[in-house]
Amino acid sequence: MIKDALFWEKHGDKVRCFLCPHNCIIADGQYGLCSVRTNMKGTLKTINYGEITAMAIDPIEKKPLRHFYPGSYILSVGSFGCNFSCGFCQNYSIAHYRAKSRYFSPEELEAECISLDRNIGIAFTYNEPSIWYEYVYDTSKLIKEKHKDLKIVLVTNGFIEEEPLSKILPYVDGMNIDLKSFREDYYKKICGGDLKHVLKTIERCYDKCHIEITTLLVSDLNDSIEEVEDIASYLAGLDKNIPLHLSRYFPNYKFYNPPTDINVMQRAKEVASKYLNYVHLGNV
Numbered sequence: 001m002i003k004d005a006l007f008w009e010k011h012g013d014k015v016r017c018f019l020c021p022h023n024c025i026i027a028d029g030q031y032g033l034c035s036v037r038t039n040m041k042g043t044l045k046t047i048n049y050g051e052i053t054a055m056a057i058d059p060i061e062k063k064p065l066r067h068f069y070p071g072s073y074i075l076s077v078g079s080f081g082c083n084f085s086c087g088f089c090q091n092y093s094i095a096h097y098r099a100k101s102r103y104f105s106p107e108e109l110e111a112e113c114i115s116l117d118r119n120i121g122i123a124f125t126y127n128e129p130s131i132w133y134e135y136v137y138d139t140s141k142l143i144k145e146k147h148k149d150l151k152i153v154l155v156t157n158g159f160i161e162e163e164p165l166s167k168i169l170p171y172v173d174g175m176n177i178d179l180k181s182f183r184e185d186y187y188k189k190i191c192g193g194d195l196k197h198v199l200k201t202i203e204r205c206y207d208k209c210h211i212e213i214t215t216l217l218v219s220d221l222n223d224s225i226e227e228v229e230d231i232a233s234y235l236a237g238l239d240k241n242i243p244l245h246l247s248r249y250f251p252n253y254k255f256y257n258p259p260t261d262i263n264v265m266q267r268a269k270e271v272a273s274k275y276l277n278y279v280h281l282g283n284v
Ligand code: SF4
Pocket: 017, 018, 019, 020, 021, 022, 023, 024, 031, 032, 033, 034, 035, 036, 037, 083, 131
């Protein structure tokens, strides 16, 4: 569904979106980098409001969240669109293409959520939750105001401006935030984003809701022990109890590097564990 977008302003005869730090300036009829926010005759619109491309009831550990209601299940939904362009994306068919979708109003998703046994809430995942912000915000607010016990989870790349993040945080219980690297050039070249904004998101969230961090270790790109140590010591500086998931890379989408060496994964865990109380390996 097409809806008025939040977080934009007129910029001459164009519009400037400030939902994420790309701050796209968009001419009439054009889209931002995420391909889902468009200037329609001088007004910024979002085209993926309520458009669900994937829905499943998943174990919470699959998000991954290992220290947030362990053993529970959560209704997991995603739309299409992303503000990053990671060459190894695991979900590229929905992140970067307009996948087939079905519209659910916030009330319909709420009804789905409460109809499921043993479901603790909703996880916005599969594509970047901030990229269908208006829907994620409306649904999260509706659910938290009506069902205090249900949980809202975001699985995010953390690339969002402060104002939209602050607006939604009161309705969020848990987040898994990707920290894809500790190097600015990796973020710029491989992901089309930047490190400093992701670090700001982590710093703004870690004491407001439950967070866990995931780093995909890509062979020969960001799997050096030095970089793992940088990530772990940075997180420990915030809170040694922030769980870190070190996830093993496998070739995907546009990336053909071999899978990350299992010995490198184990060594990375040992090193990170010198700083942090909870380090988990994924995809091993
Ligand atoms: S949300 Fe989309 S349109 Fe807005 S700044 Fe980010 S990439 Fe650009």
